[in-house]
Amino acid sequence: MKEYTGSDVDSTLENEEHYLKKELYALIKGESLIFDFLQEAATDGLWFWDLNDPDNEWMSPKFWITLGYDPNKKPHKSSAWQDIIFEEDLKLVYANFAKHSKDPSYPYDQIVRYKHKLGHTVWIRCRGLIIRDENRKPTRMLGTHFDITKIKKTKKRLFRQINYFQHIIDGTDLGTWQWNVQTGEIIFNERWAEIIGYTLTELYPLSIDTWNKNTHPEDLKKSNKLLQDHFDKVTSVYECEARMKHKNGEYVWILDKGKVVSWDSEGKPEWMIGSHQEITKLKKAFEKNRLFIEQAPTAIAMFDTNMCYLATSLKWFETYNIKDKDIIGKSHYDVFPEINDKWKADHQEGLKGKVLKSDEYRFERLDGSVQWLTWELRPWYTDDDKIGGVIIYTADITRIKEVETRLRMSEEVFRRNFENAAIGMAMMDDKGGFTKVNYQLCNMLGYTSSELTNMSFTDIIHSDDIKLSHDLYKMHFKGERLYSNAEKKCIHKNGEIVYVNFSTSIIKDENGAPAYCIAQILDISHKIVARQKLEEAITKLENIIDDITKVSIIGADKSGVITTFNRGAENLLGYTKEEVMFKKPFEILFNADELKEREKELSILLNRPVKGFEVFICANEKEYETKEWTHMRKDGTGFPVQLTVSTIKENDEIIGYLSVATDISEIKKAEKELKSLLEVAEDQNRRLKNFAHIVSHNLKSHSGNFEMLLDLYIQENPEIENNEIMQLFRTASKNLSETISHLNEVVSINTSLEQNLVPIHLKKAIDEVVQSISAIALESNVSIENEVDTDIQVMAIPAYLDSILLNFITNGIKYHSPKRDSYVKLRASIKREEVELSIEDNGLGIDLNKHGAKLFGMYKTFHPNIEKSRGIGLFITKNQVEAIDGRIEVESKVDFGTTFKIYMQYEKN
Numbered sequence: 001m002k003e004y005t006g007s008d009v010d011s012t013l014e015n016e017e018h019y020l021k022k023e024l025y026a027l028i029k030g031e032s033l034i035f036d037f038l039q040e041a042a043t044d045g046l047w048f049w050d051l052n053d054p055d056n057e058w059m060s061p062k063f064w065i066t067l068g069y070d071p072n073k074k075p076h077k078s079s080a081w082q083d084i085i086f087e088e089d090l091k092l093v094y095a096n097f098a099k100h101s102k103d104p105s106y107p108y109d110q111i112v113r114y115k116h117k118l119g120h121t122v123w124i125r126c127r128g129l130i131i132r133d134e135n136r137k138p139t140r141m142l143g144t145h146f147d148i149t150k151i152k153k154t155k156k157r158l159f160r161q162i163n164y165f166q167h168i169i170d171g172t173d174l175g176t177w178q179w180n181v182q183t184g185e186i187i188f189n190e191r192w193a194e195i196i197g198y199t200l201t202e203l204y205p206l207s208i209d210t211w212n213k214n215t216h217p218e219d220l221k222k223s224n225k226l227l228q229d230h231f232d233k234v235t236s237v238y239e240c241e242a243r244m245k246h247k248n249g250e251y252v253w254i255l256d257k258g259k260v261v262s263w264d265s266e267g268k269p270e271w272m273i274g275s276h277q278e279i280t281k282l283k284k285a286f287e288k289n290r291l292f293i294e295q296a297p298t299a300i301a302m303f304d305t306n307m308c309y310l311a312t313s314l315k316w317f318e319t320y321n322i323k324d325k326d327i328i329g330k331s332h333y334d335v336f337p338e339i340n341d342k343w344k345a346d347h348q349e350g351l352k353g354k355v356l357k358s359d360e361y362r363f364e365r366l367d368g369s370v371q372w373l374t375w376e377l378r379p380w381y382t383d384d385d386k387i388g389g390v391i392i393y394t395a396d397i398t399r400i401k402e403v404e405t406r407l408r409m410s411e412e413v414f415r416r417n418f419e420n421a422a423i424g425m426a427m428m429d430d431k432g433g434f435t436k437v438n439y440q441l442c443n444m445l446g447y448t449s450s451e452l453t454n455m456s457f458t459d460i461i462h463s464d465d466i467k468l469s470h471d472l473y474k475m476h477f478k479g480e481r482l483y484s485n486a487e488k489k490c491i492h493k494n495g496e497i498v499y500v501n502f503s504t505s506i507i508k509d510e511n512g513a514p515a516y517c518i519a520q521i522l523d524i525s526h527k528i529v530a531r532q533k534l535e536e537a538i539t540k541l542e543n544i545i546d547d548i549t550k551v552s553i554i555g556a557d558k559s560g561v562i563t564t565f566n567r568g569a570e571n572l573l574g575y576t577k578e579e580v581m582f583k584k585p586f587e588i589l590f591n592a593d594e595l596k597e598r599e600k601e602l603s604i605l606l607n608r609p610v611k612g613f614e615v616f617i618c619a620n621e622k623e624y625e626t627k628e629w630t631h632m633r634k635d636g637t638g639f640p641v642q643l644t645v646s647t648i649k650e651n652d653e654i655i656g657y658l659s660v661a662t663d664i665s666e667i668k669k670a671e672k673e674l675k676s677l678l679e680v681a682e683d684q685n686r687r688l689k690n691f692a693h694i695v696s697h698n699l700k701s702h703s704g705n706f707e708m709l710l711d712l713y714i715q716e717n718p719e720i721e722n723n724e725i726m727q728l729f730r731t732a733s734k735n736l737s738e739t740i741s742h743l744n745e746v747v748s749i750n751t752s753l754e755q756n757l758v759p760i761h762l763k764k765a766i767d768e769v770v771q772s773i774s775a776i777a778l779e780s781n782v783s784i785e786n787e788v789d790t791d792i793q794v795m796a797i798p799a800y801l802d803s804i805l806l807n808f809i810t811n812g813i814k815y816h817s818p819k820r821d822s823y824v825k826l827r828a829s830i831k832r833e834e835v836e837l838s839i840e841d842n843g844l845g846i847d848l849n850k851h852g853a854k855l856f857g858m859y860k861t862f863h864p865n866i867e868k869s870r871g872i873g874l875f876i877t878k879n880q881v882e883a884i885d886g887r888i889e890v891e892s893k894v895d896f897g898t899t900f901k902i903y904m905q906y907e908k909n
Contacts, residue, residue, distance in 0.1 A: 045145030068117030175276035197247030424521035446493030560613030574634035
């Protein structure tokens with residue numbers, strides 16, 4: 001702790017403010033330890049004492065107010081408080097001061113008494129801290145006061161209460177005990193011993209074994225379990241009825257109650273206190289009642305005044321599905337934790353003498369289930385006419401309630417369904433008269449509800465259907481039929497016919513006799529109209545099929561037998577309907593060799609034998625299959641057709657097949673002619689390639705000779721080297737050589753298409769190209785990032801792929817932007833059967849709106865300020881990409897950068 005010197009404090013007194021008060025404020029501001037001490041201790045007064053001038057002591061106003069004095073009239077002198085402190089306490093103050101001065105670790109802390117201005121005693125806890133200079137000499141002392149008068153008074157009241165309760169214990173004839181659970185130490189009062197016929201001296205030495213050896217073994221086991229529940233804080237109070245062996249050899253019943261009153265730092269029980277009350281007479285009287293209740297055929301339970309079980313009937317366990325059969329002595333609220341406050345209040349009313357009952361009570365169980373009960377609660381009385389507890393009688397009426405509820409719900413559901421049904425509904429008596437109708441029926445027939453309830457069903461049925469309807473209705477009420485359903489014609493109020501599906505069912509009374517009839521009337525006019533239109537459409541479709549003369553339409557069942565044969569099939573194949581329908585198999589209409597070849601193909605494909613008609617349907621994974629076949633005419637000649645076989649389904653089940661065959665003889669003839677023309681074109685292309693080779697080779701030789709002759713001429717005539725005409729000659733010669741070289745490269749690409757594509761690891765190829773141009777990238781301060789996955793392979797010609805990568809990466813370097821840190825990023829992803837290689841830079845970018853159409857043209861440049869830009873690179877690169885069966889896409893924005901996407905064949909394996 002920091003030591004303070006007297007020079008640190010202003011000792012002058014300015015105006016009315018005391019110098020010690022100012023010095024204290026300075027100390028608080030300058031040292032947090034002083035402030036912490038005041039925060040902890042200061043409550044009812046603060047004082048600061050000048051030990052160099054002991055008569056000067058500043059006291060806070062609260063101290064004087066606590067003692068009933070006006071602080072403005074009290075001097076800041078130590079003598080001011082010494083006159084009102086008790087004399088013996090003042091001696092204690094000086095003694096503790098001397099010890100604290102000598103040893104700072106000795107606390108200055110004591111309780112003293114002061115005389116209040118009104119004359120009564122005020123108890124004050126006085127604490128202090130000496131402040132020393134650099135030589136550890138005491139210079140000041142800071143202290144606090146805490147008024148503990150209320151605490152002292154409370155202790156006195158507590159002592160009186162202890163005496164009071166001791167008198168109560170003596171008056172109620174209770175045996176008391178105190179038990180240290182951890183050490184086994186136990187204390188009994190004299191009455192505890194008297195209950196079992198002993199004096200306390202006779203039971204010495206006392207220990208927990210005194211209880212154990214005198215308690216019935218069965219009850220001791222129960223007691224230990226209840227004690228453990230209390231120790232585990234399952235129960236708030238320990239309570240157990242037990243038998244103890246009396247000195248005369250008989251057992252007496254005692255009610256043992258107790259509670260843990262202290263716990264150690266680990267949460268284990270320490271001291272426990274409790275009482276014994278003899279209840280032998282009560283138990284004997286109760287035993288008679290218990291036997292009666294236990295054998296009762298209804299759910300009855302008997303409780304004490306704490307609502308703990310004294311007896312229950314077997315029906316009680318059954319009614320409430322109580323698994324724990326040992327509930328005697330347990331609280332009703334522990335057995336039924338779901339009991340609500342309303343029921344608890346009823347129990348208390350019963351314990352006050354009231355008789356309560358309920359004919360219908362909803363009891364929601366802890367698991368969410370619901371029981372409906374009828375119950376009665378009434379008090380029971382002891383021999384001395386005092387209420388000993390309550391008896392509760394209950395009966396489970398859940399099943400009755402469920403039946404009532406289902407009946408009520410059923411009636412409500414029926415009413416709502418009847419009124420709100422989307423179809424017409426009616427109730428009819430035994431004569432067929434409407435007794436109740438819903439809105440939909442009224443709307444369907446155009447009548448009001450009151451009009452229909454004055455009519456019978458015969459008034460709305462068409463005359464064509466009346467007799468059959470009337471006969472069916474009679475059969476219902478004779479008990480011969482319970483249900484009927486038929487399509488009928490009804491007459492609308494306006495005279496129009498309404499087609500309906502008329503369903504009736506009989507409802508019987510409690511004696512099983514027909515009571516009334518329920519009719520469900522569905523308007524099916526739209527279905528009838530649709531059916532008529534469908535029949536018309538089918539007729540038209542059959543006529544159309546028969547009218548098609550150039551297309552063969554043939555139907556077959558699931559086994560392949562022909563079921564449909566149109567006029568077109570007759571024209572193309574030479575058969576008549578009568579010759580083939582339901583007689584011939586479908587496969588006789590096709591070339592036998594083609595059938596056998598197709599059988600072999602499908603047998604290998606499906607790894608099972610495929611024969612006959614199955615060749616047309618077994619590979620049919622979709623709803624249809626289209627294939628070229630040779631149709632065989634009746635006369636044995638054949639012709640090519642394109643055949644489509646489709647499935648015919650009904651309720652998602654295949655019921656047959658339909659084939660449509662088109663004669664493609666003319667198409668085949670045209671194909672043959674086209675093939676001949678293609679062969680001529682291929683021969684001409686070969687000749688053109690040879691011509692291109694000759695031209696490019698010869699031009700290259702002539703341009704080389706011209707350039708060499710020009711160089712020889714200049715060597716012999718050096719004086720004309722800088723001649724303007726000669727310079728133009730040299731430039732033209734150089735440009736001609738470059739143009740021929742570029743043409744040569746294009747010819748080389750177009751004549752190398754027949755080279756085989758090979759699998760190439762894309763990332764490795766990129767790494768090799770990046771390595772070769774690393775110096776250029778470093779010089780231009782462009783970073784190249786290869787983010788391509790190592791597993792990706794593409795199909796390409798190695799030299800072309802290297803050239804493609806080199807052109808795009810060097811373009812990214814050449815056209816970088818000096819405004820920002822430049823980069824070229826390469827990424828790849830698999831898109832179905834292709835690899836998409838993305839080459840992105842953040843360079844100058846290209847105006848695609850302006851240059852997009854000529855981006856890949858020869859000698860097209862888009863950045864005239866860039867030196868050595870000839871416009872041949874993208875042209876050659878595009879040709880190389882297309883030569884390996886690839887394609888290029890481009891995205892670009894001026895001054896943001898460009899992304900080229902090259903799509904190449906993906907090598908899966």
